[in-house]
Amino acid sequence: MDRRTYIKSTAGIGAGLGLAGCIGGGGGGEGDGNASEGTTTEGGSGEGNASGNGSASGNESGSGGESKGQILIGSDIPYRPFEYRTNEDELVGFDVDIAEAVFGEQLGYDPEFKQTSFDTIIPSLNNGNFRVIMSAMTINDTRAEKVDFSDPYFTAYQTIVVLQNSEVQSAEDLAGKSVGVQKGTTGQTAAEELKEELDGDLTIKSYDQIPAAFSALMNNQVSAVINDNTVSAEFVNQNEDAVRFVEGDGEAAAEGENAPPYLTLTVEEYGIAFRQDDDELREQVNEALATIRENGTYDEIYSEYFSG
Template identity: 30%
Template sequence: MKKFILPVALALSVLATPAFAADKVRIATEGAYAPWNFLDDDGKLAGFEIDLGNALCAEAKLDCEFKANEWDSIIPNLIAGNYDIIMAGMSVTAERKQKIAFSDEYFPVTKSMMAAESGKTFDLDNLKGAKIGVQGATVQADWLNANLADGNTIKSFEKPDQSVADLMAGNIDLLLAGDGYLDEIVASSKGKLEFVGPGYDIGGGVAIGMRQADKELAGKFNAAIATLKANGTVDSLIKKYFKKGPYYTSITLDGLKAEIEALTARVKKLESK
């Protein structure tokens, strides 16, 4: 009998020493929203927000770790305390502000874009009878439901990659998503996808989501964000992951270089035509 009791007792002792106080700042991210956050080939979280989060924690002298959490439960799980902050390409909205607090933004407001299969034309001003895809619980989803739900079918997806897969398969006509997410997907689709229309101004900038009670933590992160914005770290990370900006410091060397690169590429393209 002793032989049986011992392993059980050992197993129970695992439970007897639970971690209650947060010694580490746990950062939740989606891990499926490239280039903001994704799983790299090694199976580890990578992307703009992972690099930025680590830089912010180094600046604020905090010990941080990232963990992946599904998008649709990312706010409830923050409130429940499964982790301490959210960095997941989350735009600041008035609705979200009722439940959680936001830090200062670390990514400027960008446009949301409609993507479709190349060659299809849409009358975006009087859109009727179109199937429009969007990721659920996003600012884009709210906007679609408020503005284009009448006469069109809105299909909401749990994960962003599913929405792109359905667009590629022709199950939906249009996909509305953030510029930063769609840019590289459209660029690397080998001409299969293209942007339709000029885009929409939806939602605010992107910021860290926090529990409303964590005022001290918010202060630390806001200070770190201000420092990294001023010294160009945020801009250089935006450059690394989004290539074309937008940037915080109006003129940066990296930003100029990127502009020149883009312009030279465009000139070459026009010349070859």
């Protein structure tokens, strides 16, 4: 199965669900650690203004096309294709382009991404290190106790990637083996749930970022990686002679979705996260998300990253 097959399967589902979002990894993670991280600014500015809202001072009216100033966005980088750097050190990705469309074009801010460890990204938000989180973050009840979410903007699944010559053909075949995950993500949660299903007969190895988990797989340090499908598809596409998805029916098929051609452990939604006292901005973002879907901007960005 080639790259176009994988990506178009994802794209068809996402486009069909409209604003039904995703759950996800490096994004997708729990992001609910206790430490305050994310003190390195991507693109410039420091910890935000004196009010602690994570946005630089500037014209807040935004009327007449005037900029409202900078808005800092916490994000775990790299997490390709959502946010990553090119060889020229340019920050690109689906989330980056959606942020520009929503916060820049629609709301009049200058969006700047601030690199932050995913497992501490929610405390960093609530400590005022940035204004919002946009990091392929899955909406779930645990996180919703600490932050508020926008309407969903992407749909994703937790999947299993193994080496091409692996004997693993199903989730059950992972009994007695080890899996790699990114810390604080829903990939880790899915692995923990699978471990329960296997009566504890599964070793989970957690890594700070998902590339380290993939590296461990390639070096035979783990038998599989559990992670968001779109990010895993990027890795499989680039290493198709060495790795593959575990195939089979899963949660997407069980929920009646147009399931992709690989095993899905979960069906998830991504959202933009806000502090719980930032209702006005959250409502503005929801309106902007609806607008970019109506005017075709969302579909243009989606097609760039998920249509092969």
